[in-house]
Amino acid sequence: MDTIICNHCDMVSTRPILRSGQVAKCPRCHRAFFKTNTLKANKMFALAITALILIIPAFTFPLMSIHLLGITEGANLLQGALMMIEGAPVVTFVILFCAVLVPTLLTLCIAYSSASIMLGKRPPLLGYVLKLTSSLIHWSMLDVYLISLLVSAVKITSDADVYFSSGLCFFVVLLIVNITLISEYSSTKYWKYLRNE
Ligand SMILES: [Zn+2]
Structure with a gap:
């Protein structure tokens, strides 16, 4: 019997037989856990390379500038996270882990397995890379970071002028590419390739 494990709640089920375009949902958590239409490896590789190129300006260009008391100061994602290292080291660690390290590593893993x-x-190394991808995929939280950033920006508009900068455009495009990569990634397809099934 061919089985499949849900990526979201680890429930083991029998692999359903699907027609093209159909998506199977997990009986326990009701999230999509198996689908037939996923992007081909070359498209996944192209998306991963695009994400890797976007990561550089998204993380290093200023996301926004704040004008307060005649002084305008801009900060990028890395500077923003490191600014809090003394007062809130845990927050710095979470931002660097979920918004920098994991998305970068995840994109590298998908690029590696798609290129293979x-x-x-x-x-x-492919087996280890696939295991790492399955672990990292739950920890990529660029969307959470963007929402937190926008909420903070709205909150400080009463005290200061906030200007969005070019880094935010790159970050939003990176987020869209990252979400597409995650939603189109099929661990089943990659494992089947590794096992030569
Ligand atoms: Zn599930």
């Missing part, structure tokens, strides 16, 4: 399929190779 494209080139028809099964490198020894």
Whole structure:
């Protein structure tokens, strides 16, 4: 019997037989856990490379500038996180982990596994990369960071002028590419390739 594990709640179920375009939902958590229409490896690789290119300006260009008492100061994601390291080290760690480290590593893992399929190779590291991808996929939280940033910006508009900068545009595009990568990633497809099924 062919089984499948839900990525969201780890429930083991029998693999359903689906027609093209159909999506199976987990009987316990009711989230999509198996689908037939996923992007091909070359498209996933192209998306991953796009995300890796976008990561550089999204993390290093200023996201927004604040004008207060005649002084205008801008900060990028990394500077913003490091500014809090003395007062709130846990917050700094969470931002750096969920909004910088995990999305970068996850994109690298998907690029590596997609490139392996494209080139028809099964490198020894591929199994570890697929396991790492399954662990990281739950911790990529660029969307949470963006919402927190926008809420903070709205809150301080009563005391200061807030100007959004170019880094925010790159960040939003990166977020869209990241969400597409995660929603189109099928761990089943990659594992089946590794096992030569
Ligand atoms: Zn589930």
